[in-house]
Amino acid sequence: MSKTKGNTSNKYFDVHGPVFWPATILIVLFIAITLIVGEPIKNFFSEVQNSISNTTGWFIIISINFFLFFCLYMAFSKFGKIRLGGKKAKPEFSTTAWFAMLFGAGMGIGLMFWSVAEPIYNFVSPARPDIEPKSMEAYSEGMKYVFLHWGFHAWAVYALVGMALAYFTFNRKLPLAIRSVFYPILGERIHGRIGDVIDVLAVVATLFGLASSLGLGVQQVGAGMEYLFGFENNTSLQIILITVITLAATISVVTGLDGGVKLLSQLNLNLATVFLLILLILGPTMFILDGFIENLGNYLGDFIKLGFWTESYVDGKLDPNHVDWQNGWTLMYYTWWIAWSPFVGIFIARISKGRTIKEFVLGVLVVPTLVTFFWISAFGGTAFFFELTGVDMSSTIMKDVSTSLYFLMEQLPLSSITSFLAMILVISFFVTSSDSGSLVVDSITSGGKLDAPVGQRIFWALTEGFVAAMLLYGGGLQAIQAAVISTGLPFTVILVLMAFSLRKAMKDEKDLDESKSSSGKESEDYKKVIAEIIKQQQTKKKSIVTENQIMENQETALIKNESN
Known part of the structure; x- marks a missing residue:
């Protein structure tokens, strides 16, 4: 590999120094401070998170809606026909493999954790104080908010980032890094310190x-x-x-995107399908199917209202002791999706070459969202069904969320088998998230290269596991989680600018294509005119040469006459 300015390149590493070293130093310092300071740092970031939610929640909500409508606009406008990678580009992966990897890097692991717990949480503690807890209305209304948190608005964040990165990487031939999407705004400055800061933060x-x-x-x-x-x-x-999950992720990372990541993602999809079918067969089948249809209708019926809800007109809102439900749920989810968007967006961009903008947007928005809705309706609905039939699901789940899925399986036949399958699926989703995340960090810290050296992949996969283990051992996980969520606000601003930058770049491309198309005949006429002018110039040049030759001959004759 060639060695360029700011890059360190050898057989095992190919790092972009201005991003790799500051990011590594910040990570080490952050861990050290978190473990040394302890509880106060957790409280600090929790206060920062609450302050962001209280003061800028309105901006985050309007931005999330903007991202969704922007993605739909891009899909159904003249830009929808633009193909990622150029007009002749072909998809690298089959549609099934593509969807499988979307879930692997997106929300698969989150769904395993919250698909049972969150509907029950909303059943016990409704979003609005006018709804009676543990009532049918509490569950029905609560499912609307679960769909809001995991549905179109969430996937729109990933769709925007993935679409922008894929376009600038495959169509404009820029590095696969967050900085690249700002080229229409910053120009060559994306290769300087501003771009480095953006990538370090990512x-x-x-x-x-x-x-x-x-x-x-x-x-x-x-x-x-x-x-x-x-x-x-x-x-x-x-x-x-x-340790085990990190080692498995490292092996997957070494084999690359076409090997380990793709195979694991397809394994996840197959296991999840089997798991869901088992629940449908052993669980309350008709209750699940009926619930899914009604949940979907309730959500779509109040889509605009839910999307723009800011919890402004709630009884007790002005009470200083009032706890905002929205801060702890909706805004927490929104800022988490936004903070994760560099990771998921870069990974989605990496696997989406060859698809049109319309195909990309609808694929990322619609299919994963509907599958997510059905999954939540199935697992959350089954838990609610048992609650209605006398099993105290809510008390156990509220006590320990991590046991909610296994407690649900305990109520079904073949509980040992289904619980084992659930555990394997959780591990598989974690490995996929870990290896895809490592590939993303590799790409950013290598200056946006699509394939970093194996040694560098191993380094980041092991680093990720080491950081997790250290934080778990030292009690700093919740502090780091609050810190990550706190980055949601600056990333929201970055994403808004990203949307305008993407549209500007695509508009320039479309204007150029339309200009070429509409001026095709004029271009041919222009070529004829130019050819005629060149011909005339050549004729004129020959004429001038001939005249000059005659004058020279005349001068020579005069000289001879004078000498005679």
Whole structure:
């Protein structure tokens, strides 16, 4: 590999120094401060998170809606026909493999954790104080908000970032990094310090987001180990699980996108399909199907109202002791999706070459959202069904969210088998999130290269697991999670600018194409005119040469006459 300015390149590493080293130093310092300071740093970031929600929640909500409508506009406008990678580009992956990888890097692991717990939480603690807790209305209304948190608005964030990165990488031949989407605004300055700062922020947010999710998620795997095999779900077990998952992710990363990541993603999809079918067969089938249709109708019926809800007109809102439900749920989810958007967006962009803008937007928005809705309706609906039939699901779930999925499986036949399958699926989703995240960090820290050296992939995969283990051992996971969510506000501003930058770039391309198309005949006429002018110039040149030759001959004759 060639060595360029700011890059360190050898057989095992190919790093972009101005991003790699500051990001690495910041990560080490952040971990050290979090572990040394302890509880106060957690409280600090929690206060920052609450302050952001209280003062800028309105901006985040309007921005999320803007992202959704912008993506739909891009899909159904003249820009929808633009193909990522150029007019002749072909998709690298089949549609099935593409969807499988979308879930692997997107929300698969979150759905395993919250698909049972969140509907029950909303059933026990409704979003609005005028709704009676543990009522049919509480569950019905609560499902609207679950759909809001995991539906079109959430996937729109990923669609925007993925679309912008794919376009600038494959159509404009820029590096696969967040900085590239600002080329229409910043020009060549994206290769300077401004671009470096953007990418450093993206690396830190991505790594801490993955590490905190890995650390919190192994608690669910540990709960499964305790339920199935009697192991105590303590910190030692969870660190062992992180080690195993990290090693599996490292092997997957080494094999690359076409190998490990793709195969694991397809395995996830197959396992999830089997798991869902088992629930449909063993669970309350008709209740699930009826509930899905009604949940979807309620959500779509109040779509605009839910999307623009800011909890302004709630009884007790002005009470200083009032706790905003929206801050702890809706805004927390929104800022989390936004903070994760560099990771998921870059990964989606990497696997989406060859698809049109319309195909990309509808594929990322519609299919994953509908599958997500059905999954939540199935697992949340089954938990609610057992609650209605006398099983105290809510008390157990509110006590420990990590056990909610296994407690639900306990109510069904073949509980040992289904619980084991659930645990394997959770692990598989974690491995996929880890390896895809490592590939993303590799890309950013190597200056936007699509394929970083193997040694560098191993470094970031192991670093991610090490960070998660350290934070889990030192008690800093919640502090880091709050810090990641706090980055949601600056990233929201970045995403708004990203949308305008993307439209400007695509408009320039479309204007150029339309100009070429509409001036085709004029171009031919222009060529004829130019050819005629050149011919005349050549004729004139020959004429001048001939005249000059005659004059020279005349001068020669005069000279001879004078000498005679």
